[in-house]
Amino acid sequence: xxxxxxxxxxxxxxxxxxxxxxxxxxxxxxxxxxxxxxxxxxxxxxxxxxxxxxxxxxxxxxxxxxxxxxxxxxxxxxxxxxxxxxxxxxxxxxxxxxxxxxxxxxxxxxxxxxxxxxxxxxxxxxxxxxxxxxxxxxxxxxxxxxxxxxxxxxxxxxxxxxxxxxxxxxxxxxxxxxxxxxxx
Amino acid sequence: xxxxxxxxxxxxxxxxxxxxxxxxxxxxxxxxxxxxxxxxxxxxxxxxxxxxxxxxxxxxxxxxxxxxxxxxxxxxxxxxxxxxxxxxxxxxxxxxxxxxxxxxxxxxxxxxxxxxxxxxxxxxxxxxxxxxxxxxxxxxxxxxxxxxxxxxxxxxxxxxxxxxxxxxxxxxxxxxxxxxxxxxxxxxxxxxxxxxxxxxxxxxxxxxxxxxxxxxxxxxxxxxxxxxxxxxxxxxxxxxxxxxxxxxxxxxxxxxxxxxxxxxxxxxxxxxxxxxxxxxxxxxxxxxxxxxxxxxxxxxxxxxxxxxxxxxxxxxxxxxxxxxxxxxxxxxxxxxxxxxxxxxxxxxxxxxxxxxxxxxxxxxxxxxxxxxxxxxxxxxxxxxxxxxxxxxxx
Numbered sequence: 001x002x003x004x005x006x007x008x009x010x011x012x013x014x015x016x017x018x019x020x021x022x023x024x025x026x027x028x029x030x031x032x033x034x035x036x037x038x039x040x041x042x043x044x045x046x047x048x049x050x051x052x053x054x055x056x057x058x059x060x061x062x063x064x065x066x067x068x069x070x071x072x073x074x075x076x077x078x079x080x081x082x083x084x085x086x087x088x089x090x091x092x093x094x095x096x097x098x099x100x101x102x103x104x105x106x107x108x109x110x111x112x113x114x115x116x117x118x119x120x121x122x123x124x125x126x127x128x129x130x131x132x133x134x135x136x137x138x139x140x141x142x143x144x145x146x147x148x149x150x151x152x153x154x155x156x157x158x159x160x161x162x163x164x165x166x167x168x169x170x171x172x173x174x175x176x177x178x179x180x181x182x183x184x
Numbered sequence: 185x186x187x188x189x190x191x192x193x194x195x196x197x198x199x200x201x202x203x204x205x206x207x208x209x210x211x212x213x214x215x216x217x218x219x220x221x222x223x224x225x226x227x228x229x230x231x232x233x234x235x236x237x238x239x240x241x242x243x244x245x246x247x248x249x250x251x252x253x254x255x256x257x258x259x260x261x262x263x264x265x266x267x268x269x270x271x272x273x274x275x276x277x278x279x280x281x282x283x284x285x286x287x288x289x290x291x292x293x294x295x296x297x298x299x300x301x302x303x304x305x306x307x308x309x310x311x312x313x314x315x316x317x318x319x320x321x322x323x324x325x326x327x328x329x330x331x332x333x334x335x336x337x338x339x340x341x342x343x344x345x346x347x348x349x350x351x352x353x354x355x356x357x358x359x360x361x362x363x364x365x366x367x368x369x370x371x372x373x374x375x376x377x378x379x380x381x382x383x384x385x386x387x388x389x390x391x392x393x394x395x396x397x398x399x400x401x402x403x404x405x406x407x408x409x410x411x412x413x414x415x416x417x418x419x420x421x422x423x424x425x426x427x428x429x430x431x432x433x434x435x436x437x438x439x440x441x442x443x444x445x446x447x448x449x450x451x452x453x454x455x456x457x458x459x460x461x462x463x464x465x466x467x468x469x470x471x472x473x474x475x476x477x478x479x480x481x482x483x484x485x486x487x488x489x490x491x492x493x494x495x496x497x498x499x500x501x502x503x504x505x506x507x508x509x510x511x512x513x514x515x516x517x518x519x520x521x522x523x524x525x526x527x528x529x530x531x532x533x534x535x536x537x538x539x540x541x542x543x544x545x546x547x548x549x550x551x552x553x554x555x556x557x558x559x560x561x562x563x564x565x566x567x568x569x570x571x572x573x574x575x576x577x578x
Contacts, residue, residue: 018508020293023442026509048420052511054537056526067524069511073434076441080511101423101544128250128577138258 001025001077004045012037016082028082035093037081038068042098046072047079050098053105055113059140062087064115068095085115094120112138208236208244215243218559222251226329226563229573231546237559245554247547253577260536265291265365266500268533272523273359275538275578278321281314282516283538284363286523289444289512290536291365294505294527295497301446302491303367308445309483310353310362311514312476317346318517319473320387322570326466327398329564330407335398342390345383352376367494377484384477391474399470405463412553412565414460422552423544426519427468428569432460438515450482462561462568469517469570504531518542518570540575547576 005025008014016028029037041047047070056065068081085092094117096103106117107127114136117123126132135142201207208215221232230251236244256275260268272287273280285307292299299307324332324339347357352373354360362369398404416432418424429436437454439447455471457464497503505527513522522539546569553565 020510024511050420050423051513051520051522052524052537052539054524054535056535058534065526067509069524073436073441078511080509099423100421101548104544104547126250128253130250137255142258144255144258144262 001075008037008040011040023076024078024080026080026082028084031083031085031092034066034068034081034083035095035098038070038095039098041070041079041081046074049073050101051078053095053102053109055109055115055138057087057113057138057140059087064090064113066092066109066115090115092117094118096120112136114139210236214238220562222248226566228563228566228571231571231573231576233550233554233562235554235559235562240559242554242557242559242562245551247550249547249573249576251577252574256578257536257538260533262532264501264531265503265505265533268536269361269364272536272538273361276516276521276540276572276574277358278572279314279318279516279518279521280359281310281363282514282521283523284360285311285514286512286521287525287536288363288365289514290510290523290525291505293510293512294508294525295365295503297366297495297497299367299495300492302371302488302493303495304445305483305487306368306372306493307363308447308450309480309487310360310368311445312479312483313346313350315515315517316387316473316476316480317343317350319469319476320346320390322517322567323466323469323473324394324398326408326462326469326564326567327394327401327404329567330404332398332401332404335394338390338393342387345386349376349380349383352379364494365500366497367492369494371490371493380480380484384480387473387477391470391477394470399463399467407561408462408466408564408568411462411561412557412568414465414553416460418549418552422549424519424549425541426515426517426570427472428460428465428541428545429519430455431457431464431468433458436520438513438520442513444514446483449486450479452479462564465568472517502531504529505533513539516541518545518572538575538578540572540578541570542572542575545569546571546573 005014005017005027012029012033014027014029018026020026049071051069051071054067058065063084064087066083066085069078071078090113092115094106096106103121106120107123107125109115110117110123111127111129210217216237218235218237219232220235221227222230227233232248234246234248235242256271260271263271269287273283275283320339320343324335328336350360351357353376354362414428414432419429419432419434425436433456435454435456440454452475455468455475457468507527507529509526511522511524513520519541521541524537524539525533526535528534550569550571554562557565
């Protein structure tokens with residue numbers, strides 16, 4: 001597998017190569033090269049199974065890391081291609097034409113991180129969230145605790161009653177004062 | 185003369201335009217927009233299908249999820265590694281042990297922890313028990329979608345037997361929390377193997393009965409054979425895995441292709457068929473149910489009686505994991521189930537991303553497969569894909 005990585009490194013300037021397991025390698029590619037790289041992996045190198053497209057928010061470095069995990073079912077080998085994009089102008093070329101399922105991943109990343117994938121089908125349709133008007137919630141700066149406190153607390157709660165007393169008052173209001181238990 | 189007079193002329197139905205997109209004019213009164221779900225007995229879990237019908241035939245389908253979104257992946261980013269366990273397993277109710285395994289394995293791989301041999305045997309046993317109880321629900325459940333309720337009742341009883349074994353082993357019936365980073369929480373209780381064998385004998389009998397009642401049933405065959413056939417080209421296009429891919433002839437099984445725990449010491453083969461309709465997808469699961477029974481017997485026969493079941497780990501309240509990333513996969517009853525974890529050197533994960541089979545099979549595949557299907561077959565198709573919405577909206 002190192003031969004393949006060496007070959008790809010020359011053509012696509014791969015960096016930060018990590019041979020995590022004998023059959024799993026991570027590498028970083030430039031944003032401009034990623035789509036042509038994974039196209040070559042799919043069409044020429046046998047990586048026909050697309051496993052996952054994920055995003056990691058490195059807010060301190062002002063970048064999003066996109067991870068494309070590809071699998072070669074014949075060679076039993078996985079390759080994860082990382083790609084760093086600017087957080088402020090979070091746009092990436094769509095890869096839905098390579099595997100149709102990627103459109104779903106991109107739709108989720110648009111909703112959860114605010115990353116644009118121009119021309120990706122149904123990109124702006126609500127996916128998991130509905131009517132969401134806050135910042136994309138998977139971004140690191142989104143404060144879940146603050147959101148919960150503002151959205152759900154404090155809220156008016158119904159006055160609580162002892163169920164037995166409440167029902168006695170409700171069903172037998174006249175008899176209530178004369179019952180032995182109330183006289184104590 | 186055919187029993188059903190089905191008009192095969194589709195020219196009156198809306199045709200895609202030059203751009204390949206289908207525009208349905210609801211004002212023409214030729215079509216009906218129908219929502220199936222989220223609260224509907226004919227939908228697996230909490231999701232909705234927006235269906236456009238011409239008569240009783242579906243011409244357009246859209247899936248809607250989000251009814252069960254609890255933000256688990258976001259919550260785990262704010263929790264210690266040990267706390268993330270409780271949250272991660274709840275991403276899938278039907279088969280939480282697979283979540284336990286992939287989460288623990290990610291933490292162990294990133295921390296450089298090797299678990300003891302005994303823990304590997306017990307983890308494999310629990311994972312196969314988990315697959316078995318899931319199959320005991322979905323295999324007869326496929327019959328339930330066509331009105332065969334008796335199989336479902338038998339299956340739920342058989343599943344309870346496995347849940348009993350889970351309860352005595354872990355203390356829990358659905359969520360077990362038996363795996364822990366570094367190993368498992370204990371050894372098998374005394375007499376566990378004997379009681380498990382008694383349960384498996386009952387399940388052996390169930391397997392034969394379900395074959396007679398369901399797979400030999402004329403109504404079941406009529407409703408499932410050659411219905412919702414999967415084009416093999418869709419497997420890579422949509423990232424299809426597990427029994428759905430295997431029924432289309434793809435010999436892909438994580439347990440064989442990427443052996444983990446002690447699967448390489450067990451004797452089994454991936455089960456494949458060459459025509460993926462509803463019937464064969466269910467049939468593959470029926471064979472895999474028997475395979476799980478066999479694997480549990482193999483494990484119990486081969487596993488040692490005692491040994492270390494947990495490797496030493498750092499103090500879980502101050503456990504910082506070096507910067508890194510890991511993707512771990514396992515074979516659930518639905519297929520490849522993976523977890524991608526990224527760490528940044530702190531005591532909490534930077535990112536956790538679950539990859540469940542339903543993410544692709546219940547969205548883009550289902551939307552395409554439903555087009556041309558009959559409204560009465562929607563539930564059967566969903567069960568045959570074993571869709572599980574919580575995996576989509578983690």
